[in-house]
Amino acid sequence: MQRVNQAYEKTNLLQLLEVQLEIEQIDHATIANLGDISLKQYNKILRDQVCELDTEIVRFEDHFRLQFGIVTFAPVAVNTILSALATEIAQARRTVRKLKKDLQAVQDPARLKPWLKTLQRDFRNDDLFFLNSS
Numbered sequence: 001m002q003r004v005n006q007a008y009e010k011t012n013l014l015q016l017l018e019v020q021l022e023i024e025q026i027d028h029a030t031i032a033n034l035g036d037i038s039l040k041q042y043n044k045i046l047r048d049q050v051c052e053l054d055t056e057i058v059r060f061e062d063h064f065r066l067q068f069g070i071v072t073f074a075p076v077a078v079n080t081i082l083s084a085l086a087t088e089i090a091q092a093r094r095t096v097r098k099l100k101k102d103l104q105a106v107q108d109p110a111r112l113k114p115w116l117k118t119l120q121r122d123f124r125n126d127d128l129f130f131l132n133s134s
Contacts (some may be wrong), residue, residue: 014046 007015061076068084074128105115 011045012049013047 003015025029025111062072064076065071065072065074068081070080070084074080102115105111
């Protein structure tokens with residue numbers, strides 16, 4: 001019954017027909033005897049649903065591209081996804097290596113002061129960059 005309610009709420013005619021076939025409320029003979037007008041209405045509804053699904057796919061692909069930094073017109077294919085994933089993994093590994101290095105620097109008193117000076121210099125350079133780019 002839950003599937004029927006969901007299909008009805010979404011006006012998903014195909015799912016409603018499938019459920020009716022499953023529970024034997026409608027049989028293939030009944031479908032075969034539907035008039036041309038009913039079939040045209042069903043076909044229009046199904047075409048509209050296909051259009052909605054195509055739009056949903058495009059939205060999903062656009063969101064995916066944005067999330068993984070994939071070029072807008074690049075196809076969302078296995079190779080594209082694997083390439084984006086490999087880039088993300090490589091970036092994460094670089095970040096982990098840098099964090100481990102920074103952690104070692106702050107734990108070693110002899111390296112802490114030079115590390116802090118480098119960090120302070122980097123922040124100043126970032127501030128100058130942002131001031132000059134404004």
